[in-house]
Amino acid sequence: MGKRSVNRIKVFSTVTCKFVGTVAFFAVMVVMLFGCEEDNFSSSSSIKLKFSADTVLFDTVFTTIGSSTRYLKVYNPSKYDVKISSIRLAGGSSSPYRINADGASGVSISDVNLRSKDSLFVFVEVTIDPARQNAPLLVEDSILFSTNGNEQNVKLVSWGQDVFLMNSRTIMSDTVFTTDKPYLVYNYLYVDKNCTLSIPAGVKIYFHNNAQLIVSGSLDIRGEMDNPVVFEGDRLENYYSDKAGQWSGVWLAAGSKYNSLSWTEIKNSVIGLIVDTCVTADAPTLVLSHSRVENCSYAGLLARGAKINADNCLFSNAAEACVALTLGGEYNFYHCTVANYWGNYLYRSGPALLLNNYYTYQLVDDGPTYLEPRDMVQANFFNTIIYGSLSSELGIDNAYNGQQVSAQMNYYFQDCIVRVPYDYDLTDESHFVRVTRLDPKFRSIEEQCFELDTLSPAKDVANIDISNMYPVDLNGFNRLTDGKPDLGAFERDE
Numbered sequence: 419m420g421k422r423s424v425n426r427i428k429v430f431s432t433v434t435c436k437f438v439g440t441v442a443f444f445a446v447m448v449v450m451l452f453g454c455e456e457d458n459f460s461s462s463s464s465i466k467l468k469f470s471a472d473t474v475l476f477d478t479v480f481t482t483i484g485s486s487t488r489y490l491k492v493y494n495p496s497k498y499d500v501k502i503s504s505i506r507l508a509g510g511s512s513s514p515y516r517i518n519a520d521g522a523s524g525v526s527i528s529d530v531n532l533r534s535k536d537s538l539f540v541f542v543e544v545t546i547d548p549a550r551q552n553a554p555l556l557v558e559d560s561i562l563f564s565t566n567g568n569e570q571n572v573k574l575v576s577w578g579q580d581v582f583l584m585n586s587r588t589i590m591s592d593t594v595f596t597t598d599k600p601y602l603v604y605n606y607l608y609v610d611k612n613c614t615l616s617i618p619a620g621v622k623i624y625f626h627n628n629a630q631l632i633v634s635g636s637l638d639i640r641g642e643m644d645n646p647v648v649f650e651g652d653r654l655e656n657y658y659s660d661k662a663g664q665w666s667g668v669w670l671a672a673g674s675k676y677n678s679l680s681w682t683e684i685k686n687s688v689i690g691l692i693v694d695t696c697v698t699a700d701a702p703t704l705v706l707s708h709s710r711v712e713n714c715s716y717a718g719l720l721a722r723g724a725k726i727n728a729d730n731c732l733f734s735n736a737a738e739a740c741v742a743l744t745l746g747g748e749y750n751f752y753h754c755t756v757a758n759y760w761g762n763y764l765y766r767s768g769p770a771l772l773l774n775n776y777y778t779y780q781l782v783d784d785g786p787t788y789l790e791p792r793d794m795v796q797a798n799f800f801n802t803i804i805y806g807s808l809s810s811e812l813g814i815d816n817a818y819n820g821q822q823v824s825a826q827m828n829y830y831f832q833d834c835i836v837r838v839p840y841d842y843d844l845t846d847e848s849h850f851v852r853v854t855r856l857d858p859k860f861r862s863i864e865e866q867c868f869e870l871d872t873l874s875p876a877k878d879v880a881n882i883d884i885s886n887m888y889p890v891d892l893n894g895f896n897r898l899t900d901g902k903p904d905l906g907a908f909e910r911d912e
Contacts, residue, residue, distance in 0.1 A: 458498055458499045458534065459498065459499045459500065459501055459531075460496070460498035460499065460500060460566070461566050462498070462566060463566045463567045463568055465494075465496045465498060465500055465565065465566055465568075466495075466565075466568060466570065467492055467493065467494060467500075467502070467532075467563055467565055467568075467570055468492075468493040468494075468495050469490060469491070469492055469493070469570075469572050470490055470491035470492075470493075471490060471572070472572060472573065473572065473573040473574075473575055474488050474489075474490055474542050474561075474572060474573070474574050474575070475488075475575050475576075476488060476544055476574075476575065476576035476577070476655075477577065477654045477655045477656070478554060478577045478578070478579050478654045479544055479545075479546050479557075479576050479577065479578050479579070480546075480578075480579055480580075480581050480600075480602050480624070480652060481546050481547060481548040481578055481579065481580045481581060482545065482546070482547065482548060482583075483545070483602070483626075483652070484543065484544070484545045485543055485544045485545070485576070486543075486653065486655060487541050487542070487543050488541070488542045488543075489539050489540065489541045489542065490539070490540045490542065490561070490572055491537050491538075491539055491540075492519075492532070492537060492538050492539075492540060492563070493536075493537045494532040494533065494534060494535065494536055494537070495535070496534060496535075497534050497535070498534055499531065499532065499533050499534050500531075500532050500565055500566065501529060501530070501531055501532075501565070502529075502530040502531075502532060502563055502564065502565050503528065503529065503564040503565065503566075504526055504527065504528050504529075504562070504563075504564045505517065505519050505526070505527045505530060505540065505561060505562070505563055506525060506526035506527070506561070506562050506564075507525050507526070507559055507560075507561060507562075508559055508560045508561075508562050508571070509559040510525055511525050513525070513559045514544050514545055514546050514547065514557055514559070514576075515542055515543065515544045515559050515574050516542070516543045516544070516545075517540055517541065517542055517561060518540070518541040519538060519539070519540045519541070520538055540561065542561070542574060544557070544574070544576050546576065546578035548580050551580060552580060552598045552599040554577045554578065554579045555577070555578045555579075556575070556576075556577060556578075557575075557576045557577070557578050558573065558574060558575050558576075559573075559574045560572060560573050560574055561574065579599070579600060580599050581599055581600050581601060581602040581624070582599060582600070582601045582602070583601075583602050583604065584601055584602065584603045584604070584607045585603075585604040585605060586604065586605040586606055587603075587606075587607050587608070588608045588610060589607070589608065589609045589610060589613055589615055589635075590610045590613060591613055592613055592614045592616070593613070593614075593615050593616070594616045594617075594618070595615070595616070595617045595618065595621050596621075597618060597619075597620045597621055600621070600622040600623065600624055601621070601622070601623045601624070602623075602624045602625075602626070602652060603623060603624070603625045603626065603629045603630075603631065603665075604626045604629055605626075605628075605629055606629060606630050606631070606632055607629075607630075607631050607632070608632045608633075608634070609631075609632070609633040609634060609635045609636070609637065610634060610635055611634045611635050611673060612635055613635035613636070614635055614636040614637075614638055615633065615635070615636070615637055615638070616638045616639075616640070617637075617638070617639045617640070617641075617647050618640055618647075619640060619641045619642040619645040619646070619647065619681070620641075620642075620645040620646075620647070621647050621648075622647075622648045622650075623647075623648070623649050623650075624650060624651065624652040624654075625649065625650070625651055625652060625664070625665035625666070625687075626651075626652050626665065627651075627664065627665065628665065628666055629665050629666060630665070630666035630667060630668070630669060631649070631667075631668045631669065632669045632671055633668070633669065633670050633671060633674045633677065634671045634673050634674055635674065636674065636675060636676045636677055637668075637670065637674070637677045637678075637679065638676075638677070638678050639678065639679040639680060639681075639682050640678075640680055640681075641680055641681030641682050641683075641708075641709075642681050643681060643708070643893075643894035644894070645681075646681045646682060646683050647679075647681065647682045647683070648682075648683045648685075649668060649682070649683065649684045649685070649687075650664075650665075650683070650684075650685050650686055650687075651664030651665045651686050651687070652664075652665075658686070660686070660713055660866070661686060662686055662687070662688075662713045662714055662715040662735075662736075662737070663686070663687070663688050663714075663715030663716075664686045664687065665686070665687050665688070666687060666688050666689070667684070667687040667688055667689040667690050667691060667692060667714070668684060668687075668690065668691050668692070669689075669692040669694075670691070670692065670693045670694060670703060670704060670724075671694050672694040672695050672697070673694075673697055674694065674697075674703065675696075675697055675698045675701070675703060676698065676701055677693075677703060677704045677705070678704070678705045678707075679704065679705070679706050679707070679709055680706075680707040680708055680709065681707075681708045681709065682706075682708075682709040682710075683709065683710045683712075684709070684710070684711045684712070685710070685711075685712045685713050686712075686713050686714075687714055687715075688714060688715050688716050689714060689716050689717050689718075689720050690711035690712070690714045690717070690718045690719060690733075690736075691706075691711055691718070691719050691720070692720045692721075692722070693719070693720070693721045693722070693724040693726060694722050694723070694724060695722060695723040695724060695745070695747075696723065696724050696725035696747070696748070698725075701725075702724075702725040702726055702727050702748075703724045703725045703726060704724065704725075704726045704727075704728075705726075705727050705728075706719075706726065706727070706728040706729075706731055707728070707729050707730060707731070708729070708730045708731065708890070708892055709728075709731050709732075710731070710732045710733075710734075710892070711731070711732070711733050711734075711740075712732065712733075712734045712735060712866070713734070713735045713736075713866075714735070714736040714737070714740075715736075715737050716736065716737055716738050717736050717737075717738050717739050717740070717741075717742050717768075718733040718734070718735075718736045718739070718740040718741060719733055719740070719741045719742070720739075720742045720744070721741075721742065721743045721744065721747055721749065722744050722745045722747075723744075723745040723746050723747045723792055724747045724748075724749075725747060725748040725749070726747070726748075726749050726750070727749075727750045727752075728749075728750070728751045728752070728754055729751070729752040729753055729754070729888045730752070730753050730754070730888055730890065730891055730892050730907050731751075731754045731755075731892070731907060732754070732755050732757070732868060732892060732907050732908075733754070733755070733756045733757075733770075734755070734756075734757045734758065734759075734866060734868060735757070735758060735759060735760045735866065736758060736760055736766075736768075737760055737766050737768075738766060738767070738768035738772075739758070739768040739769060739770065739771065739772040739813070740756050740757070740758045740770045740771065740806075741756050741770070741771050741772070742768070742771075742772040742774070743771075743772065743773050743774070743794070743797055744772070744773075744774040744777070745774065745775075745776070745777050745792045746774075746775045746776075746791075746792030746793045746794045746795065746825060746826070747792075747794065747795065747797075748795045748796050748797075749796065749797045749798065750796070750798045750800075751798065751799045751800070751802050752800050752801060752802070752884055752887065752888050753800070753801045753802065753880070753884070753885070753888050753891070753897075753905075753906065753907055754799070754802045754803075754906070754907055755802070755803045755868050755906040755907040755908065756770045756771050756802070756803065756804045756805070756806075756811075757770065757803070757805055757806060757860065757863075757868045758770035758805075758806035758807065758808075758811060759806055759807045759863050759866075760806075760807075766808075768813065769806070769808060769810060769811045769812055769813040770804050770805065770806040770808075770811035770812075770837070771804045771811060771812050771813065772813040772815060773794060773797050773812075773813065773814050773815065773816075773827070773829055774794075774815040774816070775791065775792055775793065775794040775815070775816050775823055775825045775826065775827045776789055776790060776791050776792055776815075776816070776818060776823045776825060777789075777790050777792065778790070778818070789818055789823070791823050791824050791825030792825055793825045793826040794816075794825070794826055794827045794828055794829065795826060795828060796828050796829075796830070797828065797829040797830070798829075798830045798832075799829075799830070799831045799832070799834055800832050800833060800834070800881065800884045801832075801833050801834070801880040801881055801884045801885065801903070801905050801906070802831070802834045802835075802905065802906065803834065803835045803858050803876060803905050803906040804834065804835065804836045804837065805835060805836075805837045805857070805858055805860075806837060808837070809837075809839055810837065810838050810839050810842070811836070811837040811838070812836050812837070812838050814827065814829070829849055830848075830849055830850075830851075831849065831850050831851070831853045832850075832851045832852060832853070832881065833851070833852045833853075833879065833880055833881040833884070833905065834852075834853045834854075834905065835853070835854055835855070835856060835858050835875070835876055835905060835906075836850075836853055836854075836855060837855055838855055840855070842855070852881075854875070856875040857875070858870065858874055858875065858876045858905070858906065859871040859873055859874040859875070859876075860874075868906075868907075868908065869893075869908040869910065870904055870906065870908060870910040872910075874904070874910065876904050876905035876906055877902075877904045877910055878900075878902035878903070878904060879902075879904070879905060880897070880903040880904055880905050882898075882901075882902075882903060885897055885898060885903035886898070891907060891908055891909040892907040892908055893908060893909070893911075895909050895911050896909075897909035900912075
């Protein structure tokens with residue numbers, strides 16, 4: 419090796435040693451700096467924690483099922499760090515509540531450090547054991563915080579409700595539900611063929627996520643104006659009061675017959691009510707009266723070749739159609755309101771009302787598509803409002819690939835308001851008689867109140883012959899009081 423090469427090696431070695439020495443020096447300095455940092459913890463009893471709320475409140479919690487998680491935020495407002503000696507439940511191991519703080523969970527959590535001006539989350543859950551009492555019960559406890567000799571507390575409050583739990587249950591004989599406490603459905607509740615499930619006024623049925631009521635027999639619901647039968651999800655916190663898609667819905671399966679629902683509320687499901695093909699020539703598959711089907715993540719009423727009579731009903735807000743009458747069938751609607759404003763806060767492509775008279779299918783994947791015509795024998799609407807946020811809220815689906823389907827498509831609107839574009843022909847009296855496209859002026863779309871405002875053009879223009887057949891509106895008000903009934907499910911009470 420030449421002298422120049424040896425010199426280069428010596429220079430490189432010298433530089434490398436200096437660099438390594440410099441890095442080592444700074445590393446030692448960093449360790450010394452952090453190692454010498456003094457904890458700024460204070461033991462002064464004058465330091466008090468602050469909380470995001472003085473009470474953690476749960477809505478109704480069903481016994482044995484548990485709740486959603488709530489949280490509490492704990493603040494250290496002082497300029498000193500503090501050590502929280504303990505975060506514990508006052509009720510100890512017998513408490514129905516559970517807490518989790520700083521990554522630890524249990525009845526009592528010790529030695530939690532909280533830096534100056536910092537905060538931490540305390541998460542809370544509750545499970546309430548059956549109390550064998552039908553009325554809601556108040557369940558209380560508190561979280562105790564011990565810091566520098568100070569004791570502070572935050573209250574925990576829940577309302578527990580005992581329920582009849584129906585988990586994957588099949589009803590195999592005629593059954594009448596009782597009114598002493600609610601029912602909670604997990605997975606499914608199935609009504610077998612030739613069996614009738616009767617539900618009297620005041621019964622509430624809650625459904626867990628994806629749960630469904632399936633009826634192959636008959637469903638007889640007899641709610642009352644001031645005491646309806648309610649179907650909804652089992653999340654009763656305020657946040658979920660208008661969240662669609664919480665449960666699957668009610669399905670009247672093929673073969674189901676003689677179904678009757680009055681003063682019934684179905685809300686916040688995927689499909690509110692599915693009604694399959696009629697099997698009885700002497701009666702409708704479903705008679706639906708004075709009922710509400712609201713806020714569905716797909717469709718409100720989905721009929722498939724069924725036979726339905728509906729009066730004084732509200733179908734509102736669905737991601738697709740509020741009422742979809744498909745695969746033909748026979749339908750009569752009297753004094754109903756179909757209002758779809760889902761598009762106000764989320765895009766939708768379907769109309770408020772859809773009529774269809776065919777279906778398509780494939781025998782094998784990627785095989786040819788076959789079309790099956792199904793007669794729409796009749797779809798009649800009297801004294802009814804069909805409106806929403808789209809420019810057209812009436813969909814007539816009776817063509818496939820540009821060709822008319824060879825099946826009946828008989829639809830008829832009399833004394834109605836229907837939202838259609840201004841170039842839509844409403845003069846064909848085989849389909850439209852005294853039908854307008856005027857805005858019905860609902861009282862409050864934002865609050866989902868579809869009663870009529872003072873200046874509504876739907877006032878006083880209903881066909882009184884139809885109103886005489888259905889005199890009581892969805893609020894229990896007699897629409898014949900002033901001799902000039904209004905369109906829709908709600909009579910305006912001046």
